[in-house]
Amino acid sequence: MGKVYLVGAGPGAVDLITVRGAKLLEQADIVFYDALVDPEMLHLCPQAVQVAVGKRCGKLSSAQQFINKRLVDAAQKYQTVVRLKGGDPMLFGRADEEIQTLKAAGIVVKVVPGITAALAGAASIQQSLTLRGVSRSVAFVTLAQGTENLTTGQPIANPSADTLVYYMGRKDAAKIAQRLIEQGQYGGTHQQDTPVQILEAVSTPRERFWSSTLQELADGKADTWFDSSSPALIMVGEALRDPLQSTSAKINNGLQDSHIFANSRRRA
């Protein structure tokens, strides 16, 4: 029986996979890859059978069950099976279902972490997600699918943190912003002029940024900007304020103009 490696491909750029992940691709007999994985990354494993498992986050669980079964089948036929997953396997990756299925079949599983999009995005815009004296916590959140705990039946609470990063929150962006502003009025962390950074297709040639405030996001100003074919991150928090803007923002304490630009911003 072979081993199955769940490998995080990282955010998109081929060279943002880990060295360990790249070596496993070079050794793989068969590679199952996500829709979120850049096809260029498969150049690292020309020797392997390459199987697209065209699931994007939020699709039906039957697709997941089919992937689980194919992984078990592959481990009975090949020595080194790589399951290449966009981002990191343990964060919004549904790795758990694959791990449990493989273990139940007596198959050895190893997990190789990947760079999650939020960290690659912070590197792209060169803004820390935490900032000494300003932000000591960051929450990564998805709004996709159910809002009830399937075990307890309790509603899943909205997170709070100094910095919030929403994965897959695009279509609810204005609503999210409105709710955060309302919470801010009752003692919550975020306010109308709290900085917002939206990042699309992080680390790829299609990477784009939108820099604004919570109020402008609530007003729907980002809605026409989104490119629905790219994954987007919505980042909210005082740590994300451009240091060059912070003085005037503090003086005015008002809304800043939104800034729409592509790829080159704050990148040298």
Place this chain on the structure above:
Amino acid sequence: MGKVYLVGAGPGAVDLITVRGAKLLEQADIVFYDALVDPEMLHLCPQAVQVAVGKRCGKLSSAQQFINKRLVDAAQKYQTVVRLKGGDPMLFGRADEEIQTLKAAGIVVKVVPGITAALAGAASIQQSLTLRGVSRSVAFVTLAQGTENLTTGQPIANPSADTLVYYMGRKDAAKIAQRLIEQGQYGGTHQQDTPVQILEAVSTPRERFWSSTLQELADGKADTWFDSSSPALIMVGEALRDPLQSTSAKINNGLQDSHIFANSRRRA
């Protein structure tokens, strides 16, 4: 003038740096590295001048200012300067101060993300930080240093999320657990029997795990287990429950025994 690359070294293991980071080390003229970086990683840059900047998180800012100055000086002398930082530069990494100083000096900066310890830790214990229908948010938190926003003077709020990962929370572990249990009694997310996973020296040969519950952590049962010479992560949340334990835990709805073990747990 040279360029300065802030590179995330990842959690510890030499092959958990990104391919991009490893290539930059191979090209570097000079490398400034943290106390948290494994010396073995410097084998990737035998050609470079190697400078230890022996700061661990939470040290005095004068040390940080000295590092900032040395980076500026190096960029005036060398073409490729690498600042190698444990974990990810943009998460609890104080990269912001280095970036602003370098930019103010007119030096080009690029940031290369790294695997943060929480994701490497989740990979080691093979437990997802988010879980469909159970946990849709994870917060990374540090308790180090001030609890006031230096800009606004407002207290920095305690975060809430389905899964919490505390970086550098070791000495306050029992207090953190006690507070989470109290919050749970007033509608918060976590309860006495909520699973806790503590991970030390993630991804290194000294890696150790402690698996228990919030109540046992509150009772101080982890206190003697900690090895203060290793960085530790405290993870809290229902997503971290061992799937093999979940049925009985639901039936008993009581405390589970703690499990203390090294390196091999749930790793194949």
